[in-house]
Amino acid sequence: MSTAPRTALSTRPPEDDRRPGELTFKELLRWTWRQLTSMRTALILLLLLALAAIPGSVIPQEGVDSLKTSNWQTDHPQLTPVYERLGLFSVYDSAWFSAIYILLMLSLVGCILPRTLHYWRGLRAQPPAAPRNLERLPDHTSYETAEDPEDVLERARAVLKRRRYRLRPGDDGDLAISAERGYLREAGNLVFHLSVLIVLVGFAMGSMLGYKGGAILLVGDDYGFANDLTQYDDFDPGSLFSADDLDPFSFTIDDFDVDWLTEGPRAGMARGFESHLSYRESPDADEKTYDLKVNHPLTIGDTDVFLIGHGYAPVITVKDGNGDVVWSEPTVFLPLDQSFRSVGVVKAPDAEPTQIGLEGEFYPTVAFSEETGSYYSLFGKDVDPMISMLVYTGDLGMDDGAAQSVYSLDKSKTNMLENEDGTPYRIDLRPGETAELPEGLGTVSFDGLQRWNKIQISQTPGKWIALIGVVLALIGLLGSLFIRPRRVWVRARREGDGTLVEVAALDRSGGGDTSVVVDELVAALRGEDKS
Amino acid sequence: MTDAAWESLSNQAVAAAGLVYFLALLAHLVEWASLRKVPVTAVAAASADAAGGVAVDTAPPGDESAPRRAEMFGRLGYLLTCLAVAIQFVGLVGRGMAADPNRVPWGNMYEFTLAGTWVVALLYVVLCRRLKLAWMAPIVLAFVLTVLMVAVIWLYAPVAPLTEALSSYWLVIHVVSAIIATGAFTLGGITSALYLVKARRPGTETGYVGRLPQPEVLDRVSYRLHAFGFPVWTFAVLITGPIWAHQAWSSYWNWDPKEVWAFITWVVYAAYLHARTTAGWKGRNAAILALVGMATLWFNFIGINYFSTTSQHSYADSAPAPALSRDL
Numbered sequence: 001m002s003t004a005p006r007t008a009l010s011t012r013p014p015e016d017d018r019r020p021g022e023l024t025f026k027e028l029l030r031w032t033w034r035q036l037t038s039m040r041t042a043l044i045l046l047l048l049l050a051l052a053a054i055p056g057s058v059i060p061q062e063g064v065d066s067l068k069t070s071n072w073q074t075d076h077p078q079l080t081p082v083y084e085r086l087g088l089f090s091v092y093d094s095a096w097f098s099a100i101y102i103l104l105m106l107s108l109v110g111c112i113l114p115r116t117l118h119y120w121r122g123l124r125a126q127p128p129a130a131p132r133n134l135e136r137l138p139d140h141t142s143y144e145t146a147e148d149p150e151d152v153l154e155r156a157r158a159v160l161k162r163r164r165y166r167l168r169p170g171d172d173g174d175l176a177i178s179a180e181r182g183y184l185r186e187a188g189n190l191v192f193h194l195s196v197l198i199v200l201v202g203f204a205m206g207s208m209l210g211y212k213g214g215a216i217l218l219v220g221d222d223y224g225f226a227n228d229l230t231q232y233d234d235f236d237p238g239s240l241f242s243a244d245d246l247d248p249f250s251f252t253i254d255d256f257d258v259d260w261l262t263e264g265p266r267a268g269m270a271r272g273f274e275s276h277l278s279y280r281e282s283p284d285a286d287e288k289t290y291d292l293k294v295n296h297p298l299t300i301g302d303t304d305v306f307l308i309g310h311g312y313a314p315v316i317t318v319k320d321g322n323g324d325v326v327w328s329e330p331t332v333f334l335p336l337d338q339s340f341r342s343v344g345v346v347k348a349p350d351a352e353p354t355q356i357g358l359e360g361e362f363y364p365t366v367a368f369s370e371e372t373g374s375y376y377s378l379f380g381k382d383v384d385p386m387i388s389m390l391v392y393t394g395d396l397g398m399d400d401g402a403a404q405s406v407y408s409l410d411k412s413k414t415n416m417l418e419n420e421d422g423t424p425y426r427i428d429l430r431p432g433e434t435a436e437l438p439e440g441l442g443t444v445s446f447d448g449l450q451r452w453n454k455i456q457i458s459q460t461p462g463k464w465i466a467l468i469g470v471v472l473a474l475i476g477l478l479g480s481l482f483i484r485p486r487r488v489w490v491r492a493r494r495e496g497d498g499t500l501v502e503v504a505a506l507d508r509s510g511g512g513d514t515s516v517v518v519d520e521l522v523a524a525l526r527g528e529d530k531s
Numbered sequence: 532m533t534d535a536a537w538e539s540l541s542n543q544a545v546a547a548a549g550l551v552y553f554l555a556l557l558a559h560l561v562e563w564a565s566l567r568k569v570p571v572t573a574v575a576a577a578s579a580d581a582a583g584g585v586a587v588d589t590a591p592p593g594d595e596s597a598p599r600r601a602e603m604f605g606r607l608g609y610l611l612t613c614l615a616v617a618i619q620f621v622g623l624v625g626r627g628m629a630a631d632p633n634r635v636p637w638g639n640m641y642e643f644t645l646a647g648t649w650v651v652a653l654l655y656v657v658l659c660r661r662l663k664l665a666w667m668a669p670i671v672l673a674f675v676l677t678v679l680m681v682a683v684i685w686l687y688a689p690v691a692p693l694t695e696a697l698s699s700y701w702l703v704i705h706v707v708s709a710i711i712a713t714g715a716f717t718l719g720g721i722t723s724a725l726y727l728v729k730a731r732r733p734g735t736e737t738g739y740v741g742r743l744p745q746p747e748v749l750d751r752v753s754y755r756l757h758a759f760g761f762p763v764w765t766f767a768v769l770i771t772g773p774i775w776a777h778q779a780w781s782s783y784w785n786w787d788p789k790e791v792w793a794f795i796t797w798v799v800y801a802a803y804l805h806a807r808t809t810a811g812w813k814g815r816n817a818a819i820l821a822l823v824g825m826a827t828l829w830f831n832f833i834g835i836n837y838f839s840t841t842s843q844h845s846y847a848d849s850a851p852a853p854a855l856s857r858d859l
């Protein structure tokens with residue numbers, strides 16, 4: 001055996017011909033493992049994790065706000081490719097962030113498993129025998145009494161038992177007691193660390209198997225939502241999500257109320273809003289109703305339906321030069337601010353003689369500012385609604401098949417209509433009004449006002465696992481932080497006529513104040529002595 | 532009482548509480564000034580046996596009245612602090628009652644700050660005996676007074692109803708626990724800072740530093756405050772926060788800047804607890820970590836509210852974007 005050549009993979013113990021400091025592969029592995037699972041590494045990894053989380057709070061994140069991210073990217077053309085390479089737009093899925101927490105979890109497993117085994121074995125172990133010199137312990141005291149050592153110890157046993165200490169069975173010869181309590185602290189600590197893993201599993205399930213999607217839905221019985229991929233405006237699935245997991249429900253928004261504040265410092269704000277839904281959990285289920293509000297999602301199966309926004313959809317009709325209706329529907333305008341000044345567009349590519357695009361602002365309660373020379377909205381409620389639109393003609397760029405946002409016009413191949421004096425040609429319409437476009441292009445009318453709701457729908461499998469995990473973690477943590485593991489020793493020795501009683505205590509958590517324990521124990525022993 | 536009456540009562544109570552805190556601070560300053568005449572050695576010896584109080588009972592032969600005066604003013608300062616805490620509570624309740632409908636008093640930064648300082652002061656008053664925190668009085672009072680002044684001068688906002696996303700009982704639990712944890716961490720941070728000062732000059736025998744408890748005692752008190760704060764923070768940030776976020780925004784964890792920083796704070800304090808049990812990190816490094824933790828905590832409270840444009844939690848702006856329009 002000793003003559004076999006050593007290879008890098010050798011599992012044999014080190015030989016003497018090694019240079020000092022040289023390690024075998026196995027030793028290296030063991031060394032690495034020991035380093036990885038050491039407390040110091042855990043500490044450093046924790047700090048790294050905290051550090052690594054910072055960029056994601058400063059740089060807009062794709063998964064959090066994709067619009068903001070793309071705006072940022074447009075504003076910083078030089079930084080963007082660099083940041084992209086570093087994964088800084090999705091820090092929390094990036095390789096380096098994952099590397100840190102995966103290492104931390106490895107370290108955690110490597111640290112927890114041996115400790116659990118050790119704890120399991122230690123559960124039935126006896127408290128260790130009293131050290132010979134109790135006065136060497138940092139917290140100790142002694143007193144003299146006239147009683148017999150056996151009586152003192154007898155009482156000490158009773159006192160300690162009452163305080164739920166575990167006692168070492170009588171030691172032969174030595175007149176001493178060893179007692180211990182607070183083993184649950186370690187259990188709490190283990191539960192806490194294991195629960196961190198459970199939370200991670202729950203969290204990972206949610207982000208891999210779940211999805212989040214949003215849809216803008218008009219209010220009214222004529223419109224509805226059936227839970228199907230085609231009905232979503234945006235859809236963000238986890239990497240393992242499958243469309244088969246969509247619950248087959250459907251709903252309509254029958255009615256929508258907003259509670260506007262009309263006085264006080266926040267007048268003009270909406271205090272609350274509420275949608276009255278009718279829904280079916282599956283196509284052949286009974287219809288039920290639900291009042292959807294902020295903070296009150298509707299839960300159907302595994303899916304949660306949330307109301308997260310609302311706005312106005314003016315009903316706009318466009319007739320072209322031939323008098324044909326080329327657009328007639330509630331047109332979703334997106335709110336820009338608290339006053340619900342909203343923007344939206346109409347695209348009529350089929351209009352003759354030329355395509356017509358409208359880009360406008362909507363004011364629920366219109367007012368005019370002399371200062372800026374423009375309209376604004378006084379109030380989010382539709383007290384005096386008006387739309388003000390610019391007209392574009394030419395090629396709306398919709399024929400090349402590329403996807404276009406329904407909220408913006410591609411103006412690159414269009415002309416904006418102008419007045420004779422060169423100012424932009426505007427049509428300002430109140431409900432019921434119709435404007436005639438110049439040059440026989442057609443007419444635009446504002447027929448009425450509809451409302452829309454932004455509904456967010458999400459499925460987060462594993463959320464209960466994560467919740468149970470954190471609750472367990474909290475319970476474990478409480479045990480770990482507040483149970484004080486203590487060892488207490490009492491020794492009684494005959495000295496001259498009396499008995500010398502020595503008491504010492506050790507707190508194994510480092511957080512406790514053992515002098516108090518010693519004092520209380522002595523007080524109890526002596527107090528009962530007097531009685 | 533009308534809402535306006537409640538609001539002015541609240542404003543008066545806050546002003547009165549500020550005044551009483553100031554008087555309490557003065558009383559403690561007189562206490563410490565009187566203590567100058569008492570040799571530190573006597574005090575240090577008394578507090579070294581793990582007590583951690585400002586020991587004033589071992590009077591030297593020279594000046595008999597100094598320790599008695601110190602004790603009297605110390606007690607006066609404590610009582611005034613209790614009174615100020617009670618008055619500030621009236622101020623807080625007034626804010627809630629002034630709103631229509633009545634609500635919890637934390638709708639904006641002014642109210643958060645009011646509640647936060649109140650909890651710091653309350654925790655000090657409650658824990659003073661148990662953890663023997665008397666030595667902390669001047670610093671806590673100076674801190675509370677300064678922050679309260681900042682709140683009144685710069686953060687004041689008239690009473691307004693809560694936006695709907697903020698009115699949920701999960702929010703109440705979430706904010707109560709976050710504020711309590713913030714109070715405990717702040718006290719713990721103050722203790723850790725004093726630990727660092729004391730540990731650098733353990734032999735100092737004069738002035739405030741000389742009369743602080745021994746470094747071991749400061750370290751232990753700091754640990755206890757953090758050990759109290761950490762589970763409460765865990766509850767606030769990792770349990771009730773996500774539950775509320777799930778109700779309001781459809782996802783329990785969204786890596787919003789406020790959440791990210793709450794998580795960072797949590798991780799740093801977990802590191803602090805680890806550091807205390809790791810050789811080479813005990814003591815000084817642990818105390819530094821505690822201060823880093825406090826910095827992240829306050830950065831989250833102040834920095835994110837004022838400077839972040841991406842956080843949905845930004846209450847600093849009293850008019851949040853309409854329609855919670857994250858995805859629009």
Ligand code: HEM
Pocket residue numbers: 037038039040042046104105107108109111112189193196477480481509800801804805808
């Ligand atoms: C996800 C990562 C981790 C988190 C969030 C975490 C958190 C905590 C917290 C909050 C405590 C304080 C409870 C107490 O004082 O008993 C603690 C204690 C402890 N942790 Fe961790 N920990 C993590 C990873 C690890 C790892 C990888 C190890 C192994 C090296 C480890 C070993 C310990 C030990 C031994 C204690 C007990 C210290 C004592 O006796 O006071 N932890 N941990």
